Amino acid sequence: MEITVKTAQELxxxxxxxxxxxxxxGRTPNFTELCTFSAMWSEHCSYKNSIKWLKxxxxxxxxxxxxxxxxxxxxxxxxNGWGVVFKIESxxxxxxxxxxxxxxxxxxxxxxxxxxxxxxxxxxLNSLRFGNLKDKKTQRLLSGVVKGxxxxxxxxxxxxxxxxxxxxxxxxxxxxxxxxxxxIMKADKMVSATAKGKGNPVIYVxxxxxxxGIGGASFxxxxxxxxxxxxxxxxxxxxxxxxxxxxxxxxxxxETGAVVGMQDMGAAGIICSTAEMxxxxxxxxxxxxxxxxxxxxxxxxxxxxxxxxQERMLMVVEKGREQEVIDVFxxxxxxxxxxxxxxxxxxxxxxxxxxxxxxxxxxxxxxxGGAPQYTREYAEPKYFEKINEFKIDDVKxxxxxxxxxxxxxxxxxxxxxASKRWVYTQYDSMVGAAxxxxxxxxxxxxxxxxxxxxxxxxxxxxxxxYVFANPYVGGMIAVAEAARNIxxxxxxxxxxxxxxxxxxxxxxxVYYQFVKAVTGMGDACKKFNTPVxxxxxxxxxxxxxxxxxxxxxxxxxxxxxxxENKMTLDFKKEGDIILLLGKQQNDIASSEYLHKILNIExxxxxxxxxxxxxxxxxxxxxxxxxxxxxxxxxxxxxxxLITLLEKGFNKNLGFNVxxxxxxxxxxxxxxxxxxxxxxxxxxxxxxxxxxxxIEDKCKAxxxxxxxxxxxxxxxxIIDENNWGSIIDWKxxxxxxxxxxxx
Numbered sequence: 105m106e107i108t109v110k111t112a113q114e115l116x117x118x119x120x121x122x123x124x125x126x127x128x129x130g131r132t133p134n135f136t137e138l139c140t141f142s143a144m145w146s147e148h149c150s151y152k153n154s155i156k157w158l159k160x161x162x163x164x165x166x167x168x169x170x171x172x173x174x175x176x177x178x179x180x181x182x183x184n185g186w187g188v189v190f191k192i193e194s195x196x197x198x199x200x201x202x203x204x205x206x207x208x209x210x211x212x213x214x215x216x217x218x219x220x221x222x223x224x225x226x227x228x229l230n231s232l233r234f235g236n237l238k239d240k241k242t243q244r245l246l247s248g249v250v251k252g253x254x255x256x257x258x259x260x261x262x263x264x265x266x267x268x269x270x271x272x273x274x275x276x277x278x279x280x281x282x283x284x285x286x287x288i289m290k291a292d293k294m295v296s297a298t299a300k301g302k303g304n305p306v307i308y309v310x311x312x313x314x315x316x317g318i319g320g321a322s323f324x325x326x327x328x329x330x331x332x333x334x335x336x337x338x339x340x341x342x343x344x345x346x347x348x349x350x351x352x353x354x355x356x357x358x359e360t361g362a363v364v365g366m367q368d369m370g371a372a373g374i375i376c377s378t379a380e381m382x383x384x385x386x387x388x389x390x391x392x393x394x395x396x397x398x399x400x401x402x403x404x405x406x407x408x409x410x411x412x413x414q415e416r417m418l419m420v421v422e423k424g425r426e427q428e429v430i431d432v433f434x435x436x437x438x439x440x441x442x443x444x445x446x447x448x449x450x451x452x453x454x455x456x457x458x459x460x461x462x463x464x465x466x467x468x469x470x471x472x473g474g475a476p477q478y479t480r481e482y483a484e485p486k487y488f489e490k491i492n493e494f495k496i497d498d499v500k501x502x503x504x505x506x507x508x509x510x511x512x513x514x515x516x517x518x519x520x521x522a523s524k525r526w527v528y529t530q531y532d533s534m535v536g537a538a539x540x541x542x543x544x545x546x547x548x549x550x551x552x553x554x555x556x557x558x559x560x561x562x563x564x565x566x567x568x569x570y571v572f573a574n575p576y577v578g579g580m581i582a583v584a585e586a587a588r589n590i591x592x593x594x595x596x597x598x599x600x601x602x603x604x605x606x607x608x609x610x611x612x613x614v615y616y617q618f619v620k621a622v623t624g625m626g627d628a629c630k631k632f633n634t635p636v637x638x639x640x641x642x643x644x645x646x647x648x649x650x651x652x653x654x655x656x657x658x659x660x661x662x663x664x665x666x667x668e669n670k671m672t673l674d675f676k677k678e679g680d681i682i683l684l685l686g687k688q689q690n691d692i693a694s695s696e697y698l699h700k701i702l703n704i705e706x707x708x709x710x711x712x713x714x715x716x717x718x719x720x721x722x723x724x725x726x727x728x729x730x731x732x733x734x735x736x737x738x739x740x741x742x743x744x745l746i747t748l749l750e751k752g753f754n755k756n757l758g759f760n761v762x763x764x765x766x767x768x769x770x771x772x773x774x775x776x777x778x779x780x781x782x783x784x785x786x787x788x789x790x791x792x793x794x795x796x797x798i799e800d801k802c803k804a805x806x807x808x809x810x811x812x813x814x815x816x817x818x819x820x821i822i823d824e825n826n827w828g829s830i831i832d833w834k835x836x837x838x839x840x841x842x843x844x845x846x
Contacts, residue, residue: 107132115142121476128468136454136462139406140469143372144379147643150475153609154641157619161626161636167598168635169291173471174384176217176297176367177285178637180599182663186556187291189223192231192284192564192603192659194642199281203248207281208256209342212414214285215260216368219351220417222295222358223287227539227551228257230267230283231564231603231657232527235276237519237844242271245279246527253283254530259344260351264531265539266549267564271519277647282603282640284659286562288553295358297367299381299389299420299446304364306378306389306444307426309433310350310416312399313373316341318410346415346438353436354417360432362425369416375409375469377418378452382466383473388451391444393461405454405461420446480609482616490706491573496692499702502774505825511701512745515779516833518700521742522840544672545754547589547738548660552667559670561595561662567741568653573694574709575617579624579656581709581783584717585740586660587632591721592736592786594669594728595662600629602639602658607651609643617654625656631714632721634660671728673737674754675815680734681795682759684744684810685802686720686785688766690776696741697779711782720784723807727788732798734789743779747787748812749833752820758830760821761813789815 105111112122115138125133125141133141147153163172167181177191195210211228218225230253235242257264262285299306357363365385367377374396378389393408403411421429426442433440447453452469454462468474502508515521533539540550540559548563565586571578587597602625607614629636639659645652664670692698693707727733739747748759763777776782790798795811802809820827827833 105135107135107138112138115139117142117145121145124476128465128474134462136406136409137464139410140375140462140464143375143410144469145475147641149372149376150471151641152476153478153480153643154618155471155477156479157622161622162630163636166633166635168637170294172636173638176220178599178601179221179294180637180661181291182288182553182556182558183665184556184558185291186553187289188286188560188661189218189221189289190284190286190601190659190661191217191638192282192601192657193640194603194605195281195283196278196605196642196645199249200278203245204252205341207249207252209414210281210283211253211256212342212344212347213370214283215262215347216370218285218287219354220295220297220366220368221289222293222355223289224355225262225285225287226553227286227549227562228262228264228284229549229562229564229659230264231566232267232269233275233280233568233652233655234271236273237271237841239276242276243845249279249281250527250530256342256344258532260348261535263533263535263539265533265541265551266562269524269527270568272653274647274652278645278652280605280645280652280655282564282605282657284564284601286560286661288556293358295363295366297381298365298385299387300385301364301420301423301446302448304420304423304446305426305442306391306446307419307421307429307440308396308416308443309419309440310438311343311346311413312397312439313403313408313411313413313416314399315403315407315411316413318407318412342414349436349438350415350417353433353438357429357432360428362421362428364420364422366417366419369418371412373409373411374418379466379469381418381420382452383470386450388447388449388453388466389444390447390453391455393454393456395441395443397439397441405456409454480615481612482619483612484616485613487706491708494693494707496690499692505823508774508778508822509827511697511779513836514701515697515742515746516749516837517840518696519841519844520696521746523838524841525838526841526845540670545674546593546670546672548593548595548662550593550664550670559664559667561590561593561664563589564657564659565589566655566657568655569694569699570709571617571621571656572653573707575620575654576624577709577712579621580628580714581712582656582658583625583628583632583634584712584714584783586658587634588721588738588786590660590662591725592671592673592738594671595664596725597632597634597660597662600634600636600658600660602636602656604639604641605645605652605655605657606643607646611651614651621654621656628714631718669729671736673751674735675751675757675789676734676755678757678815678817679792680789680815681792682761682812682814683788683790683798684785684812685724685788685807687716687808688772688777688810689780689782690772691780691782692776695743695779695781697743697775710780713784717784720786720807723805724786727798727801732790732794734791736786736788739781739785739787741781743781744787745778749837751787752830753834753837756818756830756834758816758819759813760816763823766810
């Protein structure tokens with residue numbers, strides 16, 4: 105067939121990119137070669153519209169053991185000779201079209217990124233966004249995604265220990281499904297995704313290749329439309345039992361010492377793994393595609409190269425040691441085929457039945473090599489004008505205790521705030537028996553890292569409404585909240601992986617959101633000394649009405665050197681004193697109360713001062729280590745009242761709080777005091793005998809402290825008004841989502 109610019113455009117390449125490919129090859133590419141450029145130069149693989157800004161993030165320092173983005177996942181030092189490996193990635197578009205398999209294969213893919221480096225996965229998390237929960241389409245998507253995550257994770261045998269779920273109208277057409285995995289390994293045992301050694305065999309292991317997932321990387325780099333359902337082959341099909349065998353076989357084969365390099369076949373399949381491994385090692389490969397195990401007959405060369413069939417790995421092994429590798433995979437009943445060898449000319453040469461199908465310089469395909477990098481225009485969004493018009497004085501305050509109670513009852517049952525019990529009970533959170541948070545909840549999941557003498561605190565966080573209101577501040581808050589959750593759990597934050605979910609990068613207003621959010625994230629990561637180890641960019645998350653909220657999801661890992669330092673969020677004992685650490689603010693901006701109860705969509709981001717935040721986190725970290733407090737829980741969605749209720753639920757303990765005196769002294773509105781979401785505030789409880797010591801320490805460290813009240817046996821008393829038992833409130837909280845779904 106004749107290859108023209110129209111052919112390139114049908115493969116989602118631009119006319120300029122087609123000309124660039126011709127320049128790099130010195131000729132017009134054939135169809136197979138053009139397909140490989142289409143996949144590798146897609147946004148999903150090349151980050152061509154984002155790499156300029158990703159490079160501004162702090163990508164070294166701290167406990168980093170490998171440079172950011174150099175390997176399949178980040179590796180950081182836990183101490184004692186151990187490393188923690190972690191990464192988060194999106195599977196948004198596949199989950200939109202086929203929610204069960206889209207979400208399931210997202211979980212499977214991120215696990216492979218962990219164990220291909222030689223680490224054993226010990227925990228999974230996720231971050232999910234859907235449209236209005238009352239909508240039947242949202243309910244179908246939610247059900248499919250949750251079942252897919254649960255099915256794959258439960259069968260694979262890694263606990264799902266944490267995550268977040270939000271519901272906003274803007275995610276109606278295009279939900280977000282971000283999956284994170286965390287593993288541990290001996291720090292000096294890492295296997296690199298690098299090919300080297302002329303003549304070393306290239307070995308394909310795992311499941312056979314089929315036509316599912318062909319063009320998945322390109323599909324992920326386009327807007328979702330009504331016709332997207334016709335692209336079902338771009339959605340992969342997963343088999344968690346096969347992946348469990350692949351995990352064990354890969355970890356076993358690494359122990360032989362015969363493996364030179366290994367990479368999973370994720371986005372863009374064989375072409376991606378051969379290109380990236382070769383470019384990194386400054387070598388080439390000769391690959392015989394007819395030797396690739398297939399489950400469908402007569403697959404063409406381009407189909408074999410682009411298929412994203414799951415549970416597959418590409419390995420380079422030492423020449424002469426092939427049989428050691430084959431024996432391991434045969435033991436686990438997995439395909440293992442030598443499909444080629446490493447060359448020293450930098451070229452990828454793909455053959456089919458001895459016919460040369462494609463010749464491509466590996467370097468020209470990859471990020472950091474020949475893949476194009478663009479600088480896009482950006483402009484401040486027009487909707488900022490509406491945000492700037494917001495004035496708190498235009499909003500009527502709450503004046504009676506009865507009105508306060510009615511608002512609280514509505515707020516506790518909002519899907520963004522209510523218990524996600526319906527979701528998390530479908531996940532196995534206990535497999536492996538390392539999750540400490542099931543009966544002793546903390547702001548971050550705390551997981552024992554068996555054999556290391558340590559534990560990990562892990563969280564995913566992003567309030568996208570804040571990022572929509574102010575991308576720079578919202579990006580900072582996402583990092584700060586993740587760090588705050590880890591600190592409140594007794595951990596030391598050490599590093600970040602991110603999943604940057606935005607609309608179409610060719611829209612200047614969307615690109616403004618992206619640039620400012622990345623800048624804010626970077627500044628916060630520098631402040632907290634949590635370098636970015638890697639992650640994922642997902643553009644083209646759009647509805648017909650416009651883009652989704654900018655959603656730069658933060659996955660953060662912290663270390664507990666001593667599990668005895670773990671701190672939980674819940675009230676412990678009647679009579680304990682409830683204290684608020686951090687400055688109170690007359691602020692209801694971007695709160696759930698303002699947005700969902702009063703239906704005011706446009707308001708600024710909530711108050712945030714990064715120096716205040718850092719100082720507060722350092723202080724709380726110290727008092728936890730000194731064993732001075734009984735609980736710690738940060739104030740986030742829903743404000744102070746929701747925080748107090750959440751602290752009571754685990755042990756069915758209530759609280760008696762007087763607000764009048766506190767508010768009058770600081771001139772704080774009723775709604776702002778109870779429902780405002782100003783940042784850098786943490787509610788702690790202390791035994792009565794510790795009160796003076798905490799007050800003295802706060803004074804010495806210049807930390808604002810407010811006595812709110814005391815823990816009760818189960819009654820909720822607000823300003824001397826009895827609101828009933830904590831058990832009744834817990835019932836509302838626990839069943840809200842189930843009632844909507846039923």
